[in-house]
C-alpha cells in the first residue's frame with residue numbers, strides 16, 4: 001500500500017533551489033496532519049552538500065540518487081530516475097515546487113505512470129481525513145479545492161510563494177541520508193543541455209528603498225509610464241513593476257518585484273494597476289503599508305492592501321501627483 005510523502009529536491013550545480021524549502025513546509029505540514037512519514041529525494045552528481053542541507057530539516061530520510069546521466073538536468077533522465085524512485089518507495093504523495101524544471105518533466109512522469117498531477121497549488125486542507133488541494137483559476141480570481149480520486153501516488157506541485165521557506169521545521173538531529181540505487185542504463189537521454197541562461201545583473205537595489213511606486217499591466221502602454229514616474233518622483237519613491245512590464249522591456253528586469261524579481265519591504269508600497277498575483281505578492285507583502293489602486297474591486301491585491309482605491313488609475317494618479325506636489329509646495 002502506498003504510504004508516506006516524498007519531496008522532490010531541486011538543485012542546480014549543487015545549489016538548492018530555495019522554493020524546494022517552501023514545498024518542504026507544505027510537505028511537513030501534510031505529513032504531520034495526516035500522520036505520514038516524510039522523506040526527500042535529491043538527484044544529480046556530487047549533491048552531498050544539498051542532501052546534508054535538506055537532512056538538517058525535520059524529515060525521516062533523504063535519498064540521494066547519483067548518476068552521470070543526472071549531472072545536468074534533462075527531462076528524459078529525471079523522468080527515468082524519479083519513476084524508479086517512486087516505484088521503489090511507493091509514496092502516497094510526491095511533492096514538488098512548481099518550478100520551470102518541474103513543469104518540464106513532472107507531466108511526462110505522471111503520464112508515464114498513468115497517475116494524477118495537481119499542479120500549481122497554493123495551499124491544502126484536510127477535510128474528513130482527505131487531502132484537498134487549493135488551486136487558483138480565472139487568473140487568480142477564484143480558488144478551488146481539488147480532491148483526487150485516482151490511485152496513489154498522487155503528484156502535487158506548490159506555487160512559489162505559497163509557503164514561507166523560513167518556516168521549514170528543522171530536525172533536532174540530522175535526518176538519515178541514504179543512497180538509492182537505480183538503473184539508468186535503459187534510460188535514453190535525447191536532449192543535450194545548452195549553456196545556462198544568465199539572469200540580468202541587478203543594478204538597482206530596491207530592498208533599500210523606503211517608498212516604492214510599483215506599476216502593473218493596468219498602465220496599458222509604455223508611453224503611460226510617464227504618469228507613474230511622475231508619481232514616484234513626487235513621493236520621493238523608487239519605481240518598480242510587475243513582471244509583464246519588465247517582460248515587455250518597458251522597465252529593466254532589476255525593477256521587477258516578485259518571486260522571480262526582488263523581494264522588498266519598504267515603508268510604503270503603492271501598487272498601481274497590479275492585480276496581486278501570488279508571484280508578485282510574495283515579493284512585497286512585507287511592506288509596512290500597502291496602498292493599491294485598481295479598477296477591479298475584486299482584484300486580489302486588495303486582500304493584502306492596507307488602503308485600497310477602487311477606480312481608474314488614469315484619474316487617480318494625476319490627482320495624487322497634484323496633492324503630493326501641493327504638500328511639498330511645488
Ligand SMILES: Cc1cc2nc3c(=O)[nH]c(=O)nc-3n(C[C@H](O)[C@H](O)[C@H](O)COP(=O)(O)OP(=O)(O)OC[C@H]3O[C@@H](n4cnc5c(N)ncnc54)[C@H](O)[C@@H]3O)c2cc1C
Pocket residue numbers: 215216217218219241242243244245256257258259260261262272273274275276277278279280283293294295296299311312313314
Ligand atoms: C514562474 C512565474 C514567476 C513569476 N514571477 C513574477 C514576478 O516575479 N513578479 C510578478 O509581478 N509576476 C510574476 N509572475 C506573473 C504573475 O503570475 C502575474 O501574471 C503578474 O504579476 C501579473 O501582473 P499585473 O498584475 O501587472 O497584470 P494583470 O494581472 O493583467 O493585472 C492588471 C491589473 O490592472 C487593473 N487595471 C486595468 N486597467 C486599470 C485602470 N485603468 N485603472 C486601475 N486598474 C486597472 C486590472 O483590474 C488588473 O487587476 C510570475 C509567473 C510565473 C508563472
